Amino acid sequence: MDKKRISKFAAGVVGILILAAGIGVASRPFWDSTTSGLRPDKTSEPQLMILTIGTADSGGTMYPVGSAIAQALTAKEPFLKVNTSASSGSLANVQGIENGQIDMGLVSADVALVAYEGKAEFSGKPVENLRVIAAVYSSLSNWMVRENADIVYVHDLIGKRVALGPEGSTTELSARNALTVLGINKNNTQFLNYGLGTAGTAVMENDVDAVHGFAGIPINGLEEMAQKTPTRLLQYTDEELHKILARNASYSRSIIPAGTYTGQTQPVETFGVKCLLCVSADMDEELVYTITKALYDSVDEMAEEQPVMAEMKKEDFCYSNLPVPLHPGAEKFYRERGLVQD
Template identity: 40%
Template sequence: MKKAISLTLALVMALSLVSCGSKDSDGNSSNTGNNSAGSTGGSSASQSTTDGNYTYSGRLTLGGSDSTGQMYAAAATIATTFSASIDGLDVSATTSSGSNENALNVHDGVVELGMCSGDAAGAARAGTGKFENVGPCEDIVCIGAVYASVSNWIALKDSGYEYLHDAVGGVFGIGPAASTSEDSARLGLKAAGITEENSTFQNVTLGDGADNVANGVMAASTAFSGPPVGAHLNAAVTKDCVWLGFTEEELDTIIAENPAYSRQVIPAGTYPGQDKDVPTFGVKTLVICNADADEELIYHLAKALVDNAEDMIAGNASLAPMASADFICKDLPVPLHPGAEAYYKDAGLL
């Protein structure tokens, strides 16, 4: 089974790389509708245990993002893993506008599973921000965390910049309008003392922003995504680049304003020529479900995440944080589904 999952994930990753290219990898950046990347269907199903092996006869949909985004690539990998791990289960990743739409769709029963950034999931449960008109969606819970979306700021190496605040006075690409990249960019820029009074902000796709940096049009451009960001890798092929960090004081300010964020690091070697860790901030990206979902099914989906983490990482490098079981099941911004919590406790992880 493990070998079969590994081979399948390798194929999924190859197809994802073809679709992702250097376009916007922010899961919330563009609304492409709810078109499935595979077969979709309702969750009408039956489950049984045969000779100790759990089976589930049914189909589930996992909401991802724009098909060019990092969140969609992760969703495709996870959907493949879930399908291969449980006999009779068919999980397909579907496109969406990202975290906010996925949370609403899980709440409304449009999809059974969704990829969702921790801050969006928290806002959905609280009925705040973009969910203010919807009200609290307290049925939003999670199965586990799968990667961290972090603030990636790219600049040219010959700029001499090390921290974001070094680029004050320049032109900044802050991501697509109303995206999580823009939200995080504005928060980070504010903490770094960069405002629209002393600098210029422009809404651009992550790909265009990275290209503008490489072409000398922008001082720096952001991507709020799991590193490495494809658009940044592409830019680094043509020009020597650096990734800008934040000071401890700046990170304190950022996290105080948005407690859903936490300190993160872009490890040395993530990008070409990056020879040291970059201190930044980010938020865990979760696989969410409805609190009413079948406990035994969710128990085994949580088990699939832990058991197949190594193979998923081999197929999708952005899932590297899953190498730590603690990352998957601890310090989460929303509660675990009871089935997931039961598995992690049985496995000695909680």
């Protein structure tokens, strides 16, 4: 295995073995999905495995979803300890998986696609080893302004101060994708990079005109803003949505139902994208099989804690219409359950 691809789970196990035994490095670990444990060989006792999952900032959906996944995997598999790592989002998580800084990462499907194909931010450097375990929820485009702002549609943002999201995040990428279609760019509008929490405060203090969120709904940072001041969700026209979808293969039409946010009385049509739990192709197949099984068997518990994850209960949601291949360990699990067929 390439040194740059050595996964953190192997490093974690090595550390545990060294601390426990005070002796040299163990051989390549073997994951036994029957006895549920990491074993340096097929006869020794299972060893604790420590994994890290990359999320995003705490104002969006990735962070709590990542926490729910970590808790579920740790609870279902006694020889797994899963920690979360906050980041700027999908782009950082792809890079973290690629360089071995994290073992798993939540990645928006649009970012996964350009990374795998070597386009946009990954131009000339495709991340060909990126693989999927499962889709876990959908992110939707949400634009929020103060209710007294003279802004109703997203195209009204031209010439305004617009908080796109953290720099390099999926939130920023999706905002730019949509605004480009609408003819809004940095030459005619002021683009700013804020986290959701600080952006909401900036809008309330009239330092920013609008904030964009791209996450599972309701987005915590936007709901906190709606609870503190009267707000409005901006709309796309039907023609605008059609153009946005035509230019972005990973997106699909969706709706923000009425009542999603405090004071929201009407549904708002928008677009969204699946969020994926990704790993490197180099991760051990039996380990990924065990993670996939534990994740799939924990859907009810995760959806109860994070309702946005209830989408995992929908037929085909987890394993179909994905922009990059399933990891062989995940595919093996889905095939055994009769969910994926040739």
